[in-house]
Amino acid sequence: MQGSNKYYPPDFDPEKHGSLNSYRGKHALGDRARKIDQGILITRFELPFNIWCGHCEAHIGMGVRYNAEKKKIGSYYSTPIFSFRCKCHLCSGWFEIQTDPKNTRYVVVSGARQKDEEWDPEENGGFAVHDTEKNEAPVDPLATLEKTTDAQNHLTKVQAPRLEQLQALSEQYTLDPYELSRKVRKRFREEKKVEKGLQELDDSLKGKYGLPEELKLIRDDEGSKKEAKEEWEKGRRILREQSAKRRRIGVEIGSIPSSVASTSRHASKTNSKASGSTALASLRTRILENTARHASHKR
Structure with missing residues (x-):
């Protein structure tokens, strides 16, 4: 082993x-090559279209697979033509299908007939596959010349200058790669230095006022100043509205009639007296109960 x-x-x-x-x-292909001496190879073949069996008149659908005898029977230029001989699974009758490289299709040779399902574009108001200019009018030489002139003018005035600009731009970018890289790295270092200084300033402010480290501070620029001013104006306007509302409520309270005020004061006094008398009576009752309890304990 x-x-x-x-x-x-x-x-x-x-x-x-x-x-x-x-x-x-x-043979290396095993049982598939049992007829290899006759030029026949057993292969798996799938029907490319619907057919009617010529022996049992049964319908066989597209996609049904058979163990077919594949054989080369000729060539179309350098493309080989193959024949596939299959046995019907319903009646054991043989039918043969060949490739047609010229028309890029398959054709039934014997033992069956193809189900006609092809769509003819000419019958439906279209053009044949290889004849798209069948009903066109004859070519006008003046119109052809005009189109050629317009195309030449467009090439000269639009396309050629644009190509020259693109070529010049490409040469500018690829003329000195080291110099371009040096400029990019210099700009990157400058921006990094500025960002580092801003970060140090933010850290110092956070340490001075005890702010958390994850707090993100707003940059002092025109946009932030404008936004802060708008917020300040909004808060000031809200404060003015609240102050005016308080003054209005105070004026309304001060304008209550005196009779209503005196009545309310008298009622409050009466309620306070009644509550005072009730509290005094409850206190006397508790004193008497305690005295009686104390006397009974002495006996």
Whole structure:
């Protein structure tokens, strides 16, 4: 037993036999090559269209697969023409289908007939596949010349200058790669230095006022100043509205009639007296109860 998981008999000679298939007298494709001496190879073939069997008149749908006898029967220029001979699975009758490289299709040769499902564009108001200019009017030489002139003018006035600009721009970018890289790195270092200074300033402000580190401070620019001014104006306007509302409520309270005020004061006094008398009576009752309890304990 070898590493390739194949058994080599003791009398096997690689120089004499070449391979295990030749040693056993078998083909590498196995049973598929049982007719290889006749130029026939057994292969799996799938019907490219619907057909009617010529023996049992049964319908066989597109996509049904058969073990077909594949054979080369000719060539169209350098493209081979193959024949596929299949046995009907319903009646065991043979039918044959060939390739047609000239028209890029398959054709039924014998034993069956193809179901006609092709759509003819000419019958439906269209053009044939290879004849799209069948009903066009004859070419006008003056119109052709005018189109050619317009195309030449567009090429000269629009396309050529644009191509020159693109070429000049490409040469500018690729003329001195080292110098371009140096400028980019210099600009990057300057921006990094500015960002580092701003970060140090933010850290100092956070440490001075005890702000959390994750707090993001707003940059002091025109946009932030304008936004802060708008917020300040909004808060000031709200404060004025609240102050005016308080003054209005105070004026309304001060304008209550005196009779209503005196009535309310009298009612409050009466309620306070009644509550005072009630509290005094409850206090006397508690004193008497405590005295009686104390006397009973002495006896």
